[in-house]
Amino acid sequence: MNRCPGSRKVPHVDAQPEQPDELDALVGTLLTASRALVGVSARSLADVEEHVTLAQFRTLVVLHSHGPTRLNQLADRLGVGSSTALRAVDRLITSGYAERRENDQDRREVVIEASPRGSALVGEVTGRRRAAIEQIVLAMPARDRGGLVRALAAFAEAADEPTSTNADSATLLGW
Known part of the structure; x- marks a missing residue:
């Protein structure tokens, strides 16, 4: 499997496309659509930008989706190093969007989770994003x-992304 920077594992396909012009048109269209979706994401965060960055929001979504999480698990889920995840967590804790506490199952461990304020923020931003996408559709x-x-479901499957048929709704909030 080849790995695209910042993404999940994507299968490598050796076969050359039969219609290169068709592939170019498809990739170009997907790039345009992805710009539109990035714009929707950016606008959905516009009201909270002074409180959290996009990277911090992404961290918060993962914490909200997965519940109490150890730092190394969080870093793995985000695809970043532990020190990067720790910096994001520290900022989220300082601003009241996340909490650090003892693990209920193993008191030697510390876990991080979204605070009620952080979960509310995820719900608010996700709601704005969903409403904007609905208007486009x-x-x-x-x-x-x-x-x-059908096309986007096939695209998500090829990219090994969770879909509504193979993931719970909390996972679908994540990145």
């Missing part, structure tokens, strides 16, 4: 929506 011709669902 409603602006599409109805006849194209079914094809989009």
Whole structure:
């Protein structure tokens, strides 16, 4: 498997596309769509940017989705080093969005979790993001929506991303 920077494992495909122009058009269209989705994500965070960065929000989403988490698990889930995860966690704790406590199962361990304030922030931002995406989808011709669902589900599966059929709803909040 090849690994795309900052992503999950993506299978390597040796076969050359039969229609290179078609592949170029598809990749170009996906890049355009991804810019639109990045814009939606950025706008959904605009009201909270002075409180949390995108990286800190991503950390908060993982904590919210997975519950009490050890630092090394958090770093693995984020795909970053432990020191990077620790800096994000420290800032989230200082701002009241996360909490550090003793592990209930092993008192020698410390776990980090989203605070009620942090979970509320995840819900608020995710709600804004969902509403914005819904408006975009409603602006599409109805006849194209079914094809989009199938195409994006296949894309997510090829990228090894959790989907509504193979993950719980909390995991789908994550990155």
